[in-house]
Amino acid sequence: MIKKPMQLLLQTSPFLRRGITTPRLMSEVVIATIPVIFAACWYFGLSALLLIFASVAGAMLTEWFFTPKKSSTQPSNSLLDGSGLLTGILLGLTLPPGMAMWMAFLGGVVGISIGKLVMGGLGQNMFNPALVGRAFLQAAFPTAITTWNPPATSPGSLESFTAIRESNLAAPFMQSSTDAVTTASPLGLMKFEHEPTPWFDLFIGNTAGSLGETCAIVIIVMGVIMAIRRDFDWRIPVSILLAVAAFSAIPWFIKPELYPTPLGMLLSGGLLFGAVYMATDPVTSPVTPKGAWIFGASIGLLVVLIRLWGGLPEGVMYAILLMNAATPLIERIAQPRVFGRGRSAV
Amino acid sequence: MKEVELTCSATAKEPSALRLVLTLGIAGLISGFILVFVYQYTAPIIAANKAKALREAVFKVVPNSAYLQELHYKDGELVRVADESGGEKVQPGEILYGAYGPDSGFMGYAIVGSGNGFQDTIRLLYGYDPVQRAVLGMHILDSKETPGLGDKIYKDADFVSQFSPVLVDPSVELVKGGRKADNQIDAITGATISSDAVVKIINNAHQKWDDKTKGAPPKFVPPPPPKEKEKDGNE
Amino acid sequence: MSATKSYSEEFLKGIWKENPVFIQVLGMCPMLAVTNTAVNAIAMGVATAFVLLGSSILVSLLRKVIAKPVRISTYIVIIATFVTVADYSIEAFSPALHRELGAFIALIVVNCLILGRQEAYSSKNTVGFAIVDASGMAIGFAFALFCLGATREILGFGTFFGSPIFGEHFEPWVIMALPPGGFLMLGFILLFFNWLEQRKKGAAV
Amino acid sequence: MSVAELVGTFRNGVHPHENKEQTENFPIARMAFGKIFTLPLSQHLGAPSKSIVEVGQTVFRGQLLAEAGGYVSANLHSPVDGKVITIGPRRHPRGDLATCIELEADPFSTQTINASPQNDPMNMSTDDFVASIQDSGLVGLGGAAFPTHVKYKLPEGKTCEHLAINGCECEPYLTCDHRTMVERPEAVVRGITIAAKILGAKKTSVGIEKNKPDAIAAMQEATKNLDDIEVYPLKVKYPQGAEKMLIKAIYGIEVPAGKLPLDVGVVVNNVATMTQFADWFDEGLPLIERVVTVAGTAIARPANLIIPVGTSVREVLDFCGLDMNTQQVIMGGPMMGMPLSSLDVPVLKGTSGLLAFTEAPKGHQNTLACISCGQCLEACGYFLNPARLAKLAQARRWDELDDFYVNDCMECGACSWVCPSSIPIVQLIRTGKGALRELKANQQA
Known part of the structure; x- marks a missing residue:
């Protein structure tokens, strides 16, 4: 037998890799959304699945349409890295259950195209694509996105699961807000009527709100699991929640009858969902540990400011988007101290 | 654009100061001529348009009225602005309009109010009957409220029609979920802040004018018709 | 400047090849602010066309008279004149339109498209060419405004030239009726034009 | 209670899969001598050494072949009895050509060394000691191959408080230091005694990662009667073997950037260097052979081998059963080692491992966008x-x-x-x- 000359690979060190890749990280977060989706279905029925499906379809189709095709057989990387899928799911979970599917689809399209692709694709985007999609929907359809349906009266039962809201199926360009049964979200109740919602309802999710944000317990559990698995920087959600608790405690101490309790602030609205799933998007948050603290605390402060004194009942989305914009600045001032050196000079 | 000449040619002689003045002078002269001519022609039309718009608005907020005259408050009573001959000019904010029926009988006042809306200042005109102590109608003159939401304060006929009439005592009140009393206005769903702004503007304006409109309204004095004709004849 | 340029070429370039909005990205202020309906867009286009045409003719006529150091001031005076004329005329003949377009009519003065054409073209060309160039640019500008205005009206109000096209249950895209919608739409249209351009290049290769 | 027992490591760092089970339980063996030995004149940091032999000259094992080319340089000795056949350019593991002395081993020699112990190091002056180590050709055996004598010449005004002995071996796969500590703890201790004496160090700390319990036990046993030597079990983490990280792990001190360990009163040496001290001073054996870990997926019989410096990598790998489908061969550890483009290169003084793999580690091929995960x-x-x-x-x-x-x-x-x-x-x-x-x-x- 003739000995074939060995073809030796020449690479530079290190020659080992941990083997946890970006698509794997993405898919872990996608898996972590499954319990949230389940909770959404429990309280809001099939509507949740329909909306998530629509926004995922919008996101993935846009990704596919604009991604350069390398060859006909091998889909390009960006379609397979799961980031488009994740954007779609997260966007879907931030929508109210009565939203029209066509709007969810449109949100996915805008989120991916304007939120990600025009900035240069994954890793280059300044803003969280899912939130860009939602901000667009908020600006375009302010009524539809603030029209809350109450959760099912008998959550988990077959009837309430299969009862699809008519408004979900509105034809493209047509109104979705035809459903008669609407209610106010806990934050709206607190802001405009000064009427607090029982914290236990907030905790288990039996309140009106966006699909994914109502069930606090599921989000907390998934957040802890993801933090342990180091899917994201634990400092960000922790600092957001601490900041919200701290900053909302001050007005509450002064005027308890007018302002919500810190616990109510933490559990209501999209705060937990935003802190765990949105603000932790690695691309749009600072990489340095110090930066993560600044980033999270600023989001918390903004959330409290917008919720208590702004024109809107909810402010998590804008707070995160604003701090997304400030991320490069934060990174610049929050460089880690280098080993064997004093304060970083940068 | 390739044609752009980036620098003035260095070899060209620097033009004299006289030439510069002359150039601008000629341009100014031509411009002046054109403007004077256009202004002469359009000014009366513009004035007429404005008057017509105002009349229409007043007639809208005071139903069945046919004539109006500008009034202002002076020395404890409302007098016609037109009576001021050579006196100090009346500030626009101090003017309200008296509306009269086809028989020259007094129908009510039309009052301009303004205040902060959701986006920008809202200016509105409302009709007021001092006898019934009620708002007769409301018309938004200027607003930049959110299309589709806040702009319902003038686009939503149901909302607008609530103002004809609504009682001003003790004050106009904004409620949610349907009006239950004659001094209440039902807010627009999703545009609470804009609805609230409208009600607040009316209440504020009413506070300002309430005492001043308690006396007897001035009589309607029809404008002298020949003067108008003369003007028309000139055209 | 070559002597071989033709009238038709000078006319057409403004409409497509050097379209003031899509290619040169000029005149953004009125572009974004007043193009929420097709009618507003066309009105703005016509007003701009009037000013552009008028000032191009005048500048071209006076190009030998105008002294170089004060040329920009002179152009501004001329442009401002025509803008004021347009402003008065619209206010006189269509108060409703005037209310919609508001301050943006007066702002035509600072539309860089108009000043740009004076500096770049009318001041160096005969009246004939100046008219042709101004018409081309004006039509191009109006066309762009119309594209934007029509799309924004359809999405933002569900109407086209004021008549509903979706029926009564249309859900308006509020943002399209607001100035940010202008940015978004312009972005999408520029994206579309670049995409067309790329495809053309791709096909050529 | 020391900082090390509380902390036991430095901050940050990673923990790659250790992969040490292939070789960690096999005793060190000796590989048969090959025929041709290639000795690059530059196999340490600093100036290349200068050849003092001629082509055709007969040399014996342990004979000086090349002298240090400067202060920061090292001597080079013959690993075998044999004959100089060429002095000229040969392929260096780095990939380029370098001047090498090529020897042909004498096939009839017994390759036993005829050396005598050096003077008693305990009674030597520092200068004599430094000169003696330079004579031995000793360089750091951890990988960088920094001439050891330089570390022992303390600059004016500097004192050494602590001697830190690096037994971390944090690189995956490598077990040569591990086996050395298990099999020759007394040689390590002998080396430490010499080094501490010369440096004037009051205390010696031996840092060993906790994944080598037998090495920790052996060293503790060997030092149980010595108060000034302490063994520190450290948390398993890469890159703990880096000097400054080791100092942080044992003493909790950060060596300022741009400074040397000596600036905080510490000298760091590898355990293998300590055994070399014992071999040189007690037996007169210069650095002519070393323990090398041969492992990896493409190796049929992984082992820790004593290999004469200058042996061809191909011979070593073939001896251990190299797979036909080898894709990658690395000299050193998998984290900081260097890839070999050819197997016809010699084992160097700094070669701690030879790793061969049938497939390249996954994930190298597709570079994706940075997602700023931190x-x-x-x-x-x-x-x-x-x-x-x-x-x-x-x-x-x-x-x-x-x-x-x-x-x-x-x-x-x-x-x-x-x-x-x-x-x-x-x-x-x-x-x-x-x-x-x-x-x-x-x-x-």
Whole structure:
């Protein structure tokens, strides 16, 4: 037998890799959304699945349409890295259950195209694509996105699961807000009527709100699991929640009858969902540990400011988007101290 | 654009100061001529348009009225602005309009109010009957409220029609979920802040004018018709 | 400047090849602010066309008279004149339109498209060419405004030239009726034009 | 209670799969002598040594072949009885050609060494001691091959409080130091005694990672009657074997950037270097052979072998059963070692391992976009911002690299190892460092 000359690979060190890749990280977060989706279905029925499906379809189709095709057989990387899928799911979970599917689809399209692709694709985007999609929907359809349906009266039962809201199926360009049964979200109740919602309802999710944000317990559990698995920087959600608790405690101490309790602030609205799933998007948050603290605390402060004194009942989305914009600045001032050196000079 | 000449040619002689003045002078002269001519022609039309718009608005907020005259408050009573001959000019904010029926009988006042809306200042005109102590109608003159939401304060006929009439005592009140009393206005769903702004503007304006409109309204004095004709004849 | 340029070429370039909005990205202020309906867009286009045409003719006529150091001031005076004329005329003949377009009519003065054409073209060309160039640019500008205005009206109000096209249950895209919608739409249209351009290049290769 | 017992490690760092089970339980064996030995004159940091032999000359095992070419340089001795056949360019493991002395082993020799013990090191002056080590050709055996005698010449005004002995062996696969500690603890202790005496160090600390319990036990047993030597079990973490990380782990002290361990009163040496001290002073054996770990998926019979310096890598790998489908051969550890383009290169004094793999590690091929996950920051023992450095290097913004302390980077590879997007961070940083150096040189010129 003739000995074939060995073809030796020449690479530079290190020659080992941990083997946890970006698509794997993405898919872990996608898996972590499954319990949230389940909770959404429990309280809001099939509507949740329909909306998530629509926004995922919008996101993935846009990704596919604009991604350069390398060859006909091998889909390009960006379609397979799961980031488009994740954007779609997260966007879907931030929508109210009565939203029209066509709007969810449109949100996915805008989120991916304007939120990600025009900035240069994954890793280059300044803003969280899912939130860009939602901000667009908020600006375009302010009524539809603030029209809350109450959760099912008998959550988990077959009837309430299969009862699809008519408004979900509105034809493209047509109104979705035809459903008669609407209610106010806990934050709206607190802001405009000064009427607090029982914290236990907030905790288990039996309140009106966006699909994914109502069930606090599921989000907390998934957040802890993801933090342990180091899917994201634990400092960000922790600092957001601490900041919200701290900053909302001050007005509450002064005027308890007018302002919500810190616990109510933490559990209501999209705060937990935003802190765990949105603000932790690695691309749009600072990489340095110090930066993560600044980033999270600023989001918390903004959330409290917008919720208590702004024109809107909810402010998590804008707070995160604003701090997304400030991320490069934060990174610049929050460089880690280098080993064997004093304060970083940068 | 390739044609752009980036620098003035260095070899060209620097033009004299006289030439510069002359150039601008000629341009100014031509411009002046054109403007004077256009202004002469359009000014009366513009004035007429404005008057017509105002009349229409007043007639809208005071139903069945046919004539109006500008009034202002002076020395404890409302007098016609037109009576001021050579006196100090009346500030626009101090003017309200008296509306009269086809028989020259007094129908009510039309009052301009303004205040902060959701986006920008809202200016509105409302009709007021001092006898019934009620708002007769409301018309938004200027607003930049959110299309589709806040702009319902003038686009939503149901909302607008609530103002004809609504009682001003003790004050106009904004409620949610349907009006239950004659001094209440039902807010627009999703545009609470804009609805609230409208009600607040009316209440504020009413506070300002309430005492001043308690006396007897001035009589309607029809404008002298020949003067108008003369003007028309000139055209 | 070559002597071989033709009238038709000078006319057409403004409409497509050097379209003031899509290619040169000029005149953004009125572009974004007043193009929420097709009618507003066309009105703005016509007003701009009037000013552009008028000032191009005048500048071209006076190009030998105008002294170089004060040329920009002179152009501004001329442009401002025509803008004021347009402003008065619209206010006189269509108060409703005037209310919609508001301050943006007066702002035509600072539309860089108009000043740009004076500096770049009318001041160096005969009246004939100046008219042709101004018409081309004006039509191009109006066309762009119309594209934007029509799309924004359809999405933002569900109407086209004021008549509903979706029926009564249309859900308006509020943002399209607001100035940010202008940015978004312009972005999408520029994206579309670049995409067309790329495809053309791709096909050529 | 020392800081090490409380902390037992440095901050950040990574923990790659250790893969030491292939070789950690096999005793060190001796490989049969080959025919041809290639000895590059430059196999240590510093100036190349100068040949003092001629072609055709007969040499014996342990004979001096080349003298140190300067102060920071080392002697070179013959590993075998044999004949000089060429002095000329041969392939260096680095990849380029370098001047080498090529020997043909005498097939009839018994290859036993005829050496005598050196003077008693305990009664030597520092200068004599330093000269003696330089004579032995001793260099750091951990990988960088820094001439050892330099460390023992303390500059004016500096004192050494502590001697830190590096038994971490944090690189995956490698077990040569591990086996040395298990099998020759008394030689290590003998070396430590000599070194501590010369340096005047009051205490000696031996840092060993906890994944080598038998080595810890053996060393503790060997030092139980010695008060001034303490064994520190350390948390298993890479790159703990790096000098400054080891000092941080044992003493909790950060060596200031740009300074040497001696500036905080510490000298760090490898355990293998300690055994070499014992061999040189007690038996007169210069550095002519060393323990090398041969392992990897492409090796049928992984082992720790005593291999004469200059042996061809091909011979070593064939001896251990090299797979036909080998894709990659690495000299050194998998994190910081160097890839070999050819197997016809010699084993060097600094060669701690020879690893051969049938397939390249996964994830190298597809570099994805950086998603700013920040894991490289948490891996970096120097608290640098590797992602930023890599981005700056990629954008060729060399001058800004300095603002982020690119030259503090020791290229341990932890950031590249951890990167989920498989960005070759270390490679980019290396490129950046080179370009920055060039830029600065040009600015000065």
